[in-house]
Amino acid sequence: MHRKMYILLISILILTALIISTSCSVPTKGSNSTNLPYLNSLEYAHEEGKILVGYKDQTAIQQLAEIIDGEVQSFDEDLKVATIEVNSSIQATYEIIKQNRDALYGIDYIEPSYKRYIPHFRSNVINKSTTTNEKTLANYTGESLDQYLWGAKAIAAKESWENGYMGDSVIVAVIDTGIDATNPELQGQITKGYLPSLHKEIPVGEDSSYGGAHGTHVSGIIAAKKDGKGIVGIAPNVELMPIVIFSPFYVGDDAVEKGIKWAVDNGAKVLSNSWGGLGYSLTLKRAVDYALKNSVTFIAAAGNDTSFQSFFYPANYPGVVQVGAVENTYPYRTANFSNRSPMLAVGAPGKNILSTVPQNGSKGYEGGFEIDDIYYDIMSGTSMATPHVSALAALILQKYPNAQPWQVRKLLQDGAQDIDDVGIDPSSGYGLISSNSLELPLPTTGGCNLEVHVTVDGTVTSGTCVSLIGINEDSRDVRYFALTDNGIAEFLSIDTGSYSIIVGANDKYKELPTILSTNTTIDIAL
Numbered sequence: 001m002h003r004k005m006y007i008l009l010i011s012i013l014i015l016t017a018l019i020i021s022t023s024c025s026v027p028t029k030g031s032n033s034t035n036l037p038y039l040n041s042l043e044y045a046h047e048e049g050k051i052l053v054g055y056k057d058q059t060a061i062q063q064l065a066e067i068i069d070g071e072v073q074s075f076d077e078d079l080k081v082a083t084i085e086v087n088s089s090i091q092a093t094y095e096i097i098k099q100n101r102d103a104l105y106g107i108d109y110i111e112p113s114y115k116r117y118i119p120h121f122r123s124n125v126i127n128k129s130t131t132t133n134e135k136t137l138a139n140y141t142g143e144s145l146d147q148y149l150w151g152a153k154a155i156a157a158k159e160s161w162e163n164g165y166m167g168d169s170v171i172v173a174v175i176d177t178g179i180d181a182t183n184p185e186l187q188g189q190i191t192k193g194y195l196p197s198l199h200k201e202i203p204v205g206e207d208s209s210y211g212g213a214h215g216t217h218v219s220g221i222i223a224a225k226k227d228g229k230g231i232v233g234i235a236p237n238v239e240l241m242p243i244v245i246f247s248p249f250y251v252g253d254d255a256v257e258k259g260i261k262w263a264v265d266n267g268a269k270v271l272s273n274s275w276g277g278l279g280y281s282l283t284l285k286r287a288v289d290y291a292l293k294n295s296v297t298f299i300a301a302a303g304n305d306t307s308f309q310s311f312f313y314p315a316n317y318p319g320v321v322q323v324g325a326v327e328n329t330y331p332y333r334t335a336n337f338s339n340r341s342p343m344l345a346v347g348a349p350g351k352n353i354l355s356t357v358p359q360n361g362s363k364g365y366e367g368g369f370e371i372d373d374i375y376y377d378i379m380s381g382t383s384m385a386t387p388h389v390s391a392l393a394a395l396i397l398q399k400y401p402n403a404q405p406w407q408v409r410k411l412l413q414d415g416a417q418d419i420d421d422v423g424i425d426p427s428s429g430y431g432l433i434s435s436n437s438l439e440l441p442l443p444t445t446g447g448c449n450l451e452v453h454v455t456v457d458g459t460v461t462s463g464t465c466v467s468l469i470g471i472n473e474d475s476r477d478v479r480y481f482a483l484t485d486n487g488i489a490e491f492l493s494i495d496t497g498s499y500s501i502i503v504g505a506n507d508k509y510k511e512l513p514t515i516l517s518t519n520t521t522i523d524i525a526l
Contacts, residue, residue: 038463040111044279057106113252114279151349167235176215193242209364211248220356234391272390274383319493325350347428350385406447460487470499
């Protein structure tokens, strides 16, 4: 894409973001309050029967519950998020809140629990198009189904294994439908996990494939055993942590937040997220930021809608490694179904991917084909690309255990093989991931954190739109977006570079040029 057209598209996206629904509105200032609750948009698909509340003062949650005739379901004291069950529709609940806004102190925002979905589809076909360069790469992986493992060949996984990088001592959380730990390819690979909907821990090695085959398929791509049988994962020695959020069709942000928090608190260093949806959630943003602040790499699928987008979450939160799907052609190219995005980081194998699925009789059994008493299936989508990147991130973290999320992302990008348009593009980002990343030194520059502190008419508010538009040190056109949360828009683990900070609220607008080379805090008054 030509540079001028690319900049124009970004500008259109930003202008759209600045005017969307209530997502960028600021509550009217009350006579006795310095911070009234921000009501997030009801425009996007969400669960009825509950609201999510970001708070400073826990006593305010009970007061809010009484005003709306609701019942507090849960608190998270670290993230300062509560879930309140409501009897009325969310729209009706919002009307009650608006009528009582001046009585609500100590609350930052109120929002619905947006629905998130698994964006995947099946191929269910094995043929020669799933192989690559069979003659010269015969028995590349050493597994019996090697001829179908084109993804491992494409990213040169064997080279990393030969250098001793197989994911030892790294835990990857698969935030998905759960994992069938009884599949022989995955036995012994699964650590304890969590089922947020029931607040239940999942014991080590238990079949947790509630909701279907998707999570087990993702898991095989990451860590199927290297034993000469069947398939092998890109990081066969990692421990997989099942975080079961889908059962099976969709999930709300309250369960996602709890799952992310639990995974981080229990030792996961990489979060693999093959799901997403519309709606900028402040609750989900708090959870993603919690991971980044705890040095956990967050990887997410770009989606399969054949669209150019910057509003699919969690992929588009600042600091997230957003992944597109690559197909097995010569030369390699991004699959037509894979979403394009101005902040897509890398591409990875995502079409006709053979991997594990639940065994017959397991909780998530959905069929597949049986080879030597082990069940497999072929799926396509950015859901399959994401675990390839998660696995390579685990190999990087084995080599560099203290690497920060921006350093992991930069290594993934700097080691990638350029595909599609020459240079960095919105289809594959920096290109197809490669084990070349493991040959690079740990970067010491290129990433930072930015906090933008915003007041509107002298008031600290949530929900003010803040965009960061500019060029990073690789001369890539970059766009980040965040809403203020209690007056602060956080941009964690982002690229250093030359930017304009654009802030808009209440028909006011301000643009501030800045150069980011280290962690920075900026105050802006509208």
